[in-house]
């Protein structure tokens with residue numbers, strides 16, 4: 625089995641890489657903060673000191689980075705992906721970015737005769753650990769097919785959505801809905817509490833009805849306990865709202881609900897909650913309640 629490169633050992637990258645190693649894939653990994661690769665070595669990964677060195681060694685390489693700036697930096701900066709990209713090699717960016725960022729990366733990779741695929745994922749830390757992600761790929765079909773054995777380990781379902789940008793857009797639409805739902809859910813929890821109802825009973829009622837969903841089921845109990853242990857960092861959810869709103873701008877789609885949700889996530893960031901789980905947006909609603 626050919627060795628796969630993996631750039632970015634954050635919450636998601638690490639979970640996805642460990643899962644691949646557990647299933648017998650050989651990986652060479654890199655992370656900006658190199659010490660974060662130590663745990664991967666214990667699971668059998670090799671480490672290189674630059675993205676370029678990973679690309680040189682591997683037939684194809686996956687990137688899982690925080691945001692557009694990070695995704696671009698890893699490709700274009702000194703010792704980056706582009707330096708060793710050449711014919712026969714592939715790069716798969718699984719970060720959540722906008723279609724423009726993905727197109728810039730695609731153009732640069734293909735100008736070096738390399739293959740490019742964008743493949744953002746739906747699903748958080750636990751689905752990444754369990755290989756239960758939903759993969760939203762677009763771009764070079766041949767690279768998609770080459771990576772399918774790895775996608776089948778990382779995810780429960782992979783979609784090939786056609787031309788570059790479609791995977792990025794699909795991911796932003798999904799996360800725009802998720803961020804808006806999280807805000808409505810937070811308001812509901814407070815409204816129940818303020819009206820003299822038990823929020824736990826609200827969770828039971830929700831779970832039996834037409835709007836039952838895994839997010840309410842998983843996040844509800846921890847939010848009531850004010851436990852925001854990070855699975856999906858709030859700063860990344862706000863980035864996704866911002867990028868989704870920009871997509872709305874481009875297409876003249878009015879999104880007042882998403883715009884309000886974005887404001888709540890911005891407020892949470894200004895309160896220093898950006899590194900907590902995105903469910904910590906609940907704190908912005910609680911403040912209003914506590915001060916009344």
Ligand SMILES: NC(=O)C1=CN([C@@H]2O[C@H](COP(=O)(O)OP(=O)(O)OC[C@H]3O[C@@H](n4cnc5c(N)ncnc54)[C@H](OP(=O)(O)O)[C@@H]3O)[C@@H](O)[C@H]2O)C=CC1
Nearest residue numbers: 632633634635636656657689690694720748749855856860
């Ligand atoms: N967590 C989740 O539930 C999900 C996240 N996503 C998306 O996946 C991506 C990764 O998320 P997640 O793992 O949670 O994020 P983390 O914040 O845990 O990790 C971010 C990674 O990006 C690296 N990074 C940040 N800035 C730079 C830079 N300028 N140059 C090089 N590397 C950089 C970090 O390196 P360092 O360690 O050095 O800081 C780290 O490896 C994001 O786009 C996110 O929106 C998608 C689905 C679910």
Ligand SMILES: O=CC(=O)O
Nearest residue numbers: 745746747748856
């Ligand atoms: O991007 C986050 C997720 O849970 O999906």
